[in-house]
Amino acid sequence: MPTSSVVEIAGKHLSLTNLDKVLYPKTGFTKGQVIDYYARIAPVLVPHFKDHPCTLKRYPNGVDAQFFFEKNATQHRPDWVKTTPVWSEGNQRTVNYILLNDLPTLVWLANLAAIELHPSLSLAKDLSCPRSLVFDLDPGAPADIVQCCQVGVWLKEIFDHFKLQSFPKTSGSKGLQIYVPLNVKTNYDQTKTFALALAHLLEDEHRLVVSDMKKALRTGKVLVDWSQNDEHKTTVGVYSLRAREHPTVSTPVTWEEVERCLKKKDAELLIFEAEQVLKRVEKLGDLFAPLETLKQKLPKLSGTEPEEEAPANAKKSVAKKAVLKTKTLKKK
Secondary structure: OOOOEEEEEOOEEEEEOOOOOEEEOOOOEEHHHHHHHHHHHHHHHHHHHOOOEEEEEEOOOOOOOOOEEEOOOOOOOOOOOOEEEEEEOOOOEEEEEEEOOOHHHHHHHHHOOEEEEEEOOEEOOEEEEEOEEEEEEEEOOOOOHHHHHHHHHHHHHHHHHOOOOOEEEEOOOOOEEEEEEOOOOOOHHHHHHHHHHHHHHHHHHOOOEEOOOOHHHOOOOEEEEHHHOOOOOOOOOOOOEOOOOOOEEOOEOOHHHHHHHHHHOOHHHHOOEHHHHHHHHHHHOOOOHHHHOOOOOOOOOOOOOOOOOOOHHHHHHHHHHHHHHHHHHHHO
8 A cells, every 4th residue: 555645535635644554553454444444434424423513532643652632623624624613611712623524524534543533412503402312331340341231221221111212332442332312402401411310220220330430439330421411522423433452443233232242241242343344334234324313302300400509419319210200100
């Protein structure tokens, strides 16, 4: 493979550089292969990122070297790369997030060694409205994705009670992520309250689950990270590569695959690398396609508004009780 190349993609000219540079030392996976993967997965990846502000995690010297997050789009970018201005309270300035809206932009980002892509849950036109509810199931060693599958099945049972469809994907790292598409008018207060309530409900019912992010509490357990449902947070995007020893991918899976992994207690069943994911998409299509169009409303949790001055624990308790009450009513 040549070390550099000028290519034309959809009428845009891009200069691709250092194509033989190894970004995954353990496997010899090169920058050229990273670009090739993203170019080939683009038909299913781009629709999930289109018009969502995107945070990049860049590894210019490979996954074993120093990385950095990039929210504000670099000034040295083609004029056809679209951005969206977002006011940052923390930095007290406007941040111009990249909009990964097309194949040329995706290839350009891959050439920057933006190995991991983290989109907002919201569209740029309405940042206060999450398009999905998300749970990041993160295992604390010696727990692994097998235990995450168990927690995922418990979550699915709750969603089934509420007649909500849910869709799992691997994190591409250690865990499992569960998405509930909404695509209706809502806000992060509603989604975060609901997610927090479910996390506390599972924590009370199952010793395997914790909802507190303190690492000391997570040994051998699964953190149900409800806090991802926040306007200022992002979760790794579907079909994104991960910066692990191998070029693993955050991959949509079926609930049948989740249950099979749990039954066989084999974490390897839910580890997918770039080439495997391309073959899966060719065979199965985009398992996450409903995330873009399926409209669902979260159930109203009556009594989730304690006094504003009430302590945080009281607010959590109220939310959890509301889910329990609603879940019980659904059973009847």
